[in-house]
Amino acid sequence: MLAACSTPPPPAPQRPSAGTPAPTAPVPGDTGPLPPPLAQGKSRWVPVHWSELPGFDSDALHEAWNAWIKGCERPAPAFAPLCAEVRRLSIASAEEQRAWMVARLQPYRIEAFDGRADGLLTGYYEPLMDAARLPGNGFNVPLYRLPASFERKPWYTRQQIETLPEAQAALAGRAIAWLRDPVDALVLHIQGSGRLRVTEPDGSQRLVRLAFAGTNDHPYQSVGRWLLDQGATRDATWPGIKAWIAANPQRVNELLWSNPRYVFFREEPLDGLDAAFGPKGAQGVALTPGRSIAVDRQSIPYGTPVWLASSGPQVQLARLVMAQDTGSAIVGAVRADFFTGWGPEAGDVAGRLKQGLRLWALWPK
Template identity: 40%
Template structure:
């Protein structure tokens, strides 16, 4: 799940309460931080714990000739996405480090692949991404923009709402108090004067009728709505043939749990069957069990209506995603906006897929150094590729001089 977008500001009263909750959290944190250390780290008769190996640095120096297939990729196809990344980075804290590179790129117009390659090699430095255990291989999955069938109104009792952010959802930005927690936030709701966790998916299900009074749309398939929440954006085809576009707005604060893993553990699907298509097939064959299965994942995503413009959905960087050239990454180690060279294979194949991508999105399940989600585009064909993609891959991030680790 990728998709970090701006969300509507909560009511002022909720903001004050959220601030109070954050202050309480700060006090608790401060109290924990000032506890004295245990008087006996190693007690008599006990052996000291074996020292753990230091974690490998996430970025390690590399050369362009180490990137498999770098000379074969059509870098002209990545150029529009790179210019979009430059536009998105203008509002970010690290823009001064990218300004010179992006301003020069803007003067080149529409370069061919050779010119684009010469530009990247002269202006950027490749860094190999490495996991804490020293491995440079990680999981590469895929996502896409799905098409659902639905309407603005609830046409029959079996439809399911695409919900906006509820008015009672509190979002507490921890970075307001602790800058080092810049990618962490808490979500909850008020219960009297107490902030408690927000409703889980199972708890939201019986409340959908009430919440649906403000639904953006109603769709006719619960499993497709579930996958819309995983993808983070999509389009709904309305009865008159027009398309409604929706994108991620917020989430209920509960951790994501894989329903594919649940079906494997129950013996209802084999591991090789637990793709998006396999789960959809199981749901069609077991309609009375679908809601119970979905409730195994307590995470729930809320949406906002987007302008029905051309191009891909808006990613976390704030720019449209480029089909087969945008990646969702973990921004803790891969800066949003940066070019990333990806070396992996096509879904369910050994055929190499080596391509310059752009880090333009994030996702709830995209955690780790060598971890990415490959954006395949819009519609059923893109969905077929995205649903089958679960490959091993390596990644190199390209950064301007002085941006990498010191």
């Protein structure tokens, strides 16, 4: 589809660039009266001029266009009429793309109902891990498909799945692959998908994707929050959690079992253009590194283009992104999870990203 649209594949995932964006200059065509505010689920949308959006005149919009074209595979009703124009503009200049956005879209500052426009940005990624198709040689942590009969919900907790014979019997023969480290398995469960370099029984290796297939329907509990509540650490980022694990190996199960939620996966091939994009998000389209976000769907509909601005110790961001995913912890009007890509570098950024956020929804006029 991308080739038919004359759109090049997206660049390899990179660490978001640092530096505070310059204020946006007055935008040509950005005149006239503003429409009234909108109520959108849990949020209030306040119309603004384009000049309010930090960095609007300097963003590399062509990078976001890849994500927008992906979104047009399953567009929200409000944006479906624009998709033909979005595809045509895939080879346009940034100036032409900006002019089209000003002509066709109205920016709205997203606020909570109490008027708060400041929120929280975190990050997520697609882990890349070594695995084996069969257990042994240190690979003894299974990653499971959904149980064959999966009618009872909520199902067994994480601790019960790993200790009860009846839970183990229900999962017999359902392992997709095996990892070395139970903490790596927890990371996959939290992120919801991942890439595996799988060693097959004949010794060959394949790169595959594990996509989210379902959960045991227990609530997610943060292991970082558990450590904070225990007074065990003051650093609940993944580097801090791993440092605690290294110092307390005898308490690993206690840490893991503090999160009763358990995720099941399905295996997908990973080659060609599939490898240049992330897993499918809740919108049903593949995520684009640095240009897809997870949102609270009761505040921002899937498929909505969003202007994101965030400043913090990890990254400075001011860019066009697409609301294409959600997550159990992504709740609130001004709340987003930023998809950083895959592999160790993306994981490092995602694991440390926790900083202030402002959002503007870009809605058809």
